[in-house]
Amino acid sequence: MADRFELPQPGAPTALHFPSIQRDELANGMGVWFLPHAGMPALSAVLLIAGGTAGDPPDRPGLAGFVADLADEGAAGRDAIELADAFSRLGGRIELDVGPDVTAISMTSLSRFLAPVLALTADIVARPHLAETDLTRVRDLRTSRLRQLNRSAAAAADRAFLGAVLAGHAYGHGALGTTRSLEAVTLGEARDFWAATFTPRRATLVIAGEASAGEVMSAATAAFGSWSNDGGDPRPVPVPASRHDRRVLVVDRPGAPQSELRVGHLGPARQVDEYHALVTLNAVLGGQFTSRINRNLRETRAITYGARTAFDMRRAGGTFACDTSVQGDATAIAVREILAEMRGMQDEGAVDGDELDAAKASLTRGYVRHFETAAHLVRAMAQLTTYGLDRAVFDRFVPEVDAVTAADLTRVARAFVHPDDATIVVVGDGRHAEALADLGREIVSVVPEF
Amino acid sequence: MRVPFTKTTLPNGLDVIVHEDRRVPLVAVNVWYHVGSKQEQPGRTGLAHLFEHLMFEGSAHQPSGYFEPLQRAGAAVNGSTSADRTNYWETVPAEAARLALWMEADRMGWMLPALTAARFETQRGVVINERRQSYENRPYGLAQFALLHALFPDDHPYHWPTIGQVPDLQQATLDDAQAFFARFYHPGNASLVVAGDIATGEAMALAADFFGEIPAGPPIEPVTPPALSPTAARLVLADRVELPRLYVAWHSPALAADGDAELDLAADVLANGRTSRLYRRLIFDERVASDVTAAQGSRELGGTFQVVATAAPGRTLDELHRAIVEEVERLGAGGPDDAELERGRAQAEAAFVYRLQSLGGFGGKADQLNAYNTYFGDPDGFERDLARYLDATAETIRTATAASLDPAAAVALSVVPLGQEALALPGSVPAPAGL
Numbered sequence: 012m013a014d015r016f017e018l019p020q021p022g023a024p025t026a027l028h029f030p031s032i033q034r035d036e037l038a039n040g041m042g043v044w045f046l047p048h049a050g051m052p053a054l055s056a057v058l059l060i061a062g063g064t065a066g067d068p069p070d071r072p073g074l075a076g077f078v079a080d081l082a083d084e085g086a087a088g089r090d091a092i093e094l095a096d097a098f099s100r101l102g103g104r105i106e107l108d109v110g111p112d113v114t115a116i117s118m119t120s121l122s123r124f125l126a127p128v129l130a131l132t133a134d135i136v137a138r139p140h141l142a143e144t145d146l147t148r149v150r151d152l153r154t155s156r157l158r159q160l161n162r163s164a165a166a167a168a169d170r171a172f173l174g175a176v177l178a179g180h181a182y183g184h185g186a187l188g189t190t191r192s193l194e195a196v197t198l199g200e201a202r203d204f205w206a207a208t209f210t211p212r213r214a215t216l217v218i219a220g221e222a223s224a225g226e227v228m229s230a231a232t233a234a235f236g237s238w239s240n241d242g243g244d245p246r247p248v249p250v251p252a253s254r255h256d257r258r259v260l261v262v263d264r265p266g267a268p269q270s271e272l273r274v275g276h277l278g279p280a281r282q283v284d285e286y287h288a289l290v291t292l293n294a295v296l297g298g299q300f301t302s303r304i305n306r307n308l309r310e311t312r313a314i315t316y317g318a319r320t321a322f323d324m325r326r327a328g329g330t331f332a333c334d335t336s337v338q339g340d341a342t343a344i345a346v347r348e349i350l351a352e353m354r355g356m357q358d359e360g361a362v363d364g365d366e367l368d369a370a371k372a373s374l375t376r377g378y379v380r381h382f383e384t385a386a387h388l389v390r391a392m393a394q395l396t397t398y399g400l401d402r403a404v405f406d407r408f409v410p411e412v413d414a415v416t417a418a419d420l421t422r423v424a425r426a427f428v429h430p431d432d433a434t435i436v437v438v439g440d441g442r443h444a445e446a447l448a449d450l451g452r453e454i455v456s457v458v459p460e461f
Numbered sequence: 462m463r464v465p466f467t468k469t470t471l472p473n474g475l476d477v478i479v480h481e482d483r484r485v486p487l488v489a490v491n492v493w494y495h496v497g498s499k500q501e502q503p504g505r506t507g508l509a510h511l512f513e514h515l516m517f518e519g520s521a522h523q524p525s526g527y528f529e530p531l532q533r534a535g536a537a538v539n540g541s542t543s544a545d546r547t548n549y550w551e552t553v554p555a556e557a558a559r560l561a562l563w564m565e566a567d568r569m570g571w572m573l574p575a576l577t578a579a580r581f582e583t584q585r586g587v588v589i590n591e592r593r594q595s596y597e598n599r600p601y602g603l604a605q606f607a608l609l610h611a612l613f614p615d616d617h618p619y620h621w622p623t624i625g626q627v628p629d630l631q632q633a634t635l636d637d638a639q640a641f642f643a644r645f646y647h648p649g650n651a652s653l654v655v656a657g658d659i660a661t662g663e664a665m666a667l668a669a670d671f672f673g674e675i676p677a678g679p680p681i682e683p684v685t686p687p688a689l690s691p692t693a694a695r696l697v698l699a700d701r702v703e704l705p706r707l708y709v710a711w712h713s714p715a716l717a718a719d720g721d722a723e724l725d726l727a728a729d730v731l732a733n734g735r736t737s738r739l740y741r742r743l744i745f746d747e748r749v750a751s752d753v754t755a756a757q758g759s760r761e762l763g764g765t766f767q768v769v770a771t772a773a774p775g776r777t778l779d780e781l782h783r784a785i786v787e788e789v790e791r792l793g794a795g796g797p798d799d800a801e802l803e804r805g806r807a808q809a810e811a812a813f814v815y816r817l818q819s820l821g822g823f824g825g826k827a828d829q830l831n832a833y834n835t836y837f838g839d840p841d842g843f844e845r846d847l848a849r850y851l852d853a854t855a856e857t858i859r860t861a862t863a864a865s866l867d868p869a870a871a872v873a874l875s876v877v878p879l880g881q882e883a884l885a886l887p888g889s890v891p892a893p894a895g896l
Contacts, residue, residue, distance in 0.1 A: 015671075016522040019563050021534040022556035025486045050484055053814050092745060095735035099804045102811025121811055148748060155751035155773060158703040162600040264701070268593040300528045300538075313586025316594045336594045369533045376535025376554050383485050384818045 024376050029405035032392060033224045041235055042215035044392050045227045048385045052122045054220030055385035058132060059396055060114040061213040062245035065181035065327075070195075073153075073188015076109040077196060078141075078204050079116075080149050083107060085140035094131065103128045105135075109186040112248070112326040113397045114208070119386075122221045129216075129234035136209050137238035141202050154190045161461040164271035164336065167262050168438045170459040172273040175256045175434045176330055181248050189460050210242040211235065215396045219388035248327035251277055255432035259454040263441035270342040270439030274349045275332025276429050281324040281398040287411040288419040289322055289427060294370040295420065296320050296356055296428075297333055301369070304333060304352050314341035318349070322427075326398055331428065339439055343446035346435055350450075353433070356424035362417050375409045462813060462847075464826055466840050467661050471669060473677040474649030478830050478840045479664040480656040482820060488558035488657040489821030491550040492565050493831040495652075496645035498625075499544045499618035499684050499762060507588065507625015508633055510542040512641050514584040516549065519575035520567040527564060534560050541823065542623055545716075545761045546835055548828065552821030555658040562655065562667050569651060570675035573642055581635045589631075592624045600702045604876050606896035608710045611694050611872045612765060617686050619762060626895065647678025652834045656827040657820045686762045691870035697885035698876045698892040704751060705884045706771040707778045708874040709785050713757055713764035713865045716836060720861035721759045722849035724766055726805045727862045728755035730797045731788055732768055736804060738788050739770070747784075749776040761836065766865060778875050778886050786868040793866060796859030809850035813843065 033045045067074045083105065084091040098105055101124040106117045116136065120128040160166040170185070177183035216235070218227050255276060283289065290298075297304040297320025308318045318335035333353075337345040355361055381387055382405075395402055435452070437444045447454060466480040498509045517527045517540070531538045534557035540549040551561040596602040606622045613620040653672065655664040689712055714720040732739040732755035743750035753770040768789070770781045797805070819825040833842030874892065875885035882891075 015674075016567075018523055018530060019559045021554070021560055024535070024554060024556060050482075051814060051818055053811075053818065092735050092741055096800070096804065099734065099736060100800075100807050102807040102814075119811075119815060121814060148745070151748065151773065152744070152751055155704065155771075158774070159600065159751075159771070162701055162703050164598055266701075267598055269590070269598045271598075299532055301532050309587055310583060313583045314590065316587060316591040336590075336598070338590055338593065369529065373532040373535060376557070377532075377537065378535070379486055379554050380535070380537060380552060383487060383820065386818070 021376065025379065027379055027382065027406060027409060029382070029391070029402055032402060035228055037211065037232060037236055039236065039238055040212035041238065043228060043231045044215060044217045045224050046219040046388045046392065047222065048219045048388055049221050052221055053385065054120045054122050054125055054218060054222060055389045056118040056120065056216065056218040057389050057393055058116040058136065059215045059217060059393055060209060062208050063110045063112050063114055064184060064186050065111050065248045066208060066245055067181070067184070067188065070192070071188070071200065072184040072192045073186065074192070074196060074200065074204055075114065075208070076186030076188065077149070077153065077193060078201050079107045079109050079114055080153065081141055081145055081201060082135045082139040082205070084145040084149060085142055087134035087138040089134070091145065094135070097131055098128070101127055105132060111182050115393065125222060125226065126230040126233060129230050133234035133238060137235070137240070139205065141198065141205060143198050146198055146201060150193050150196070153187060153193055157187055157190050157461045160187070164264065164267065164269070164438045167459050168271040168273045168436050170461070171260050171262055171436045171438070171457055172275065172332060172434065173330070174459060175260060176275065176277055177251055178256070180251045182251065182325060182328065191460070206240055207242040210240040211238045213242070213245065217389050217392045217396070219385040250280070251328040253277060255429070256434045257432055257452055259435045259437065259444065259447050259450065259452050260457045261441055261444040261454060262436070262438040262459060263456055264439055265441070267439045268339060269336045270339055270437050270443055271336045272345060273332050273334055273436040274346060274433050275330055276433050278322045278329040278331035279324060279427060280326060280328050283324065285423045287408070288415050288423045290374060291370055291412055291415045292356065292420050292423050293320055293322055294374055295362055295366060296352060299373060303355070304349060307348055307352060308335060308337065308345055312341070314338050314345060339443045342437060342439060342443040346447060346450070350430040350433065353428050353430035356428055357421065359421060360417070361424070362420050364417070367417050367420065371412050371415060374412050378408055462817065462843060464817065464830065464843055466830060467665070468840060469665060471648065471673055473673065473675055475672050476652040476834055477665060477668040478652065478654045478834060479661045480654065480826060480830060481659065481661055482656060483658050486555040486658045487552060487820055488555050488561070488655065488659050489550065489552050489825060489827035490558065490561040490565060491548065491654040491656070491821065491827035491831050492569070493652045493835045494547045494646060495650050495835050496547055497543050497545045498621065498623040500645065501618065501621070503615065503621070504629060505633065505637060506621040506629040508637055508641055509547060510623055510625060511584060511588050511630065511633060512638055513540050513542045513547050514588060515576060515580065515638060516540065516568050516572065518580045518584065521571035521574040522567050523564060524575040527568070530560065531564065536561060537822065539823070544619055544623055548831065550821055550828065558655070558659050559667060562671050565653065566671035566675065569646060569648065569672065572646070573639055576635070576638065578635050581638060585630060585633065588624070589627065592627065596624065601700060601706055601876050603698060603700065603896050604708055604874060607696060607698050607874055607892040608708055608765070608767070608872060610893060610896055611696055611874070612692055612710060612712060613689070614687060617689070618684055619760070622896070644679065645681065648672060648675050649677050650681055652831050654827040654830045656830070684762065689763065691867065692872055693870050694872045695886050695889040696872065696874045696892045697882055697889035698874060699879045699882055700876050702876060702878055704771050704774065705778050705875060705877045706769065707781050707886070708767055708769050708876070709782070710765055710767045710872045710874070711866050711870065713766035714759060715763045716759040716761055717849070720864060721757065721764065723853050723858045723861035724757040724865060726850065726853055727792060727858055728757050728766070729805055729808065730792060730801045731755045739768070739784065742788070743770060743781065743784055749773050749780050778884065782873065782886055789862065789866045789868060793859060793863035796855040802855055806851055809847065813847045
């Protein structure tokens, strides 16, 4: 008991070896990827269709999300309620999510219902009704949702930020689009979009759980084998042109008790060479609880419940930003501190050995937590197909992060973090934004379009 | 679908539960203290949750805070407070299990020496900002506070929100926090689960070694709430929202009491998912609502049942109210049909399987073992809990609905856009300020 009051140190970590994925392909070109994961009679699966919100026509932001939402409103002779009934009698769940680069239809199923759950999902993607009456109902629900989101400070901030930093780019909007755009969508447009994008050649079915590769292949063949839409590959998303919007954008919410903040700019794509140095940089600056910005704004100043930074790395480009919500009268000090912390990362010797070691250890030792469940394995495989990565990325992560040096952090901070060119979004009481005048930037009032 | 475990109670009263699952090199450490906002006093609300924040700030032998050493070991770390309990967890790579256990022991036994006035002040400010972010600055964010306030009388411990009322948070003192720790944070009021890639014997030995010398604490008196009488009220809350929303709420059975599982199933029949009666009627057929949900929220001293619907643009809360009342009465009269019963059973069974996939975190296996142990004195609750759902019949669901959901004894809260109080249900009176 001599060491009772001494903090125990963790032992040597176990190396991660990502298992070999069993990959196959149906005759129509759809990929099938499987990883066995025993122990629970359940399966996690996702059907990924290349192309997401970035594939929206320029004058129709929100079309991809709208079409995906319509797909499960009626298919293969069943209406929306009958489809939901069929899934729920199996204890199954389905969720459609349209991201920037990919449309994901996620399923959770008991192992014994693999075949019927896949068959229902195949109906939705390959045989949707896309009926006029569903279109008008879903349009009303989505425009109501947009009206509601307009009152969410976080949603308004995200919209103002993306709209400024990625103005005019295919990544500059989210899956809901705008009311104006949704009101213009015709049934013909929706059907054409479905026919061009919901194609087996663009699709990969990713599954993990208690099953055999043979069972998965035969269920996938039975469900998706007759899917024959033929369309081209997604239009490549252009790399966002490097530009800066140094303004302070204020979305006025008179009387709001907090200011929702976004401070950031364009960032790299997922395939960036310096990925591991950037992940480490983010862990030091704002990626976790003990990072500099959260310690400063929350644990020292107590002006927020939390502050985070993140690189949102997409296939062709992305953003880097600090997200937080701070008490209104601390708006100006919070923005100044965020900018100062970003600048601080660029100084020579900015990060000392212990801070770097702590950040690296948290990333490398904690890495195994991301590979625990069937859902984790599916998410990992989905990343490979979404971003065109090799499965070795998972085994390489720990040694690559281990190799990051303090000099690497300074170098990538200078190359990828640009506080002086950052866009600043404030969603809060406009009176508090006036205190930002001494930043010497243009302050403009904006109203994000919903 | 069993979750095998070994349970011991240390001489100081701490329950230690170990569940081995060696598939992935992870260990979940999870501690529940059987204390929540229901143990607070009026005028001192929010203390249980504020105290939870302080537990991460340091302990006598790790005074510089809890996040740094745990994150450095690769841990995910969090905690939460409800009306009934407070939980803390770390999910760590197996080689850091010893560290996580040591840290939970140090703050259970030796937290107060590290609790300084400066830390107390900081976390007071953080919590007031948490309240602003999660409730005050969020559309409809104060609705639940207004409902609790109306459903439970002033001297009932579910009357106030767990996050606390702002004047109380401002007046809380370091002495309050120290007294709270002495009264509620001790082994006899706690339950420890260690789950994952660790041998049972090793986990038990570590627990005995680290926690064994923490002194037992004073016995804790059960909270005896005042009796509830049926409550009928119509309230309006004006907020920064776009569309009016209606909440209809009732008292309902407590956690695991007769009718609790039935009302959980009734909520799905009524308003959860596209197959539910109110979705079909209000959203699919009549198109007068933009969303609808229902929930049976059961807690130790009693439950609440709510149906919540948001009007479609241009539609009135009166239309929604009429439909909700009719469907609740219809279910209370006729019960669910066979298809509804079959769906409810299939969903319940599947949900129990899905809930066993994660070791740690909120709702993981370790957290569930502790929930069963804390509330029912036995971690072996999974199958018994599922049986409550599988044993429900059309008739028991009908009876539970009729018994609890009397439309004449409901609290109806209208949340409407600022300046448009006329959109509330007729006869509504303003919800009190300062919730």
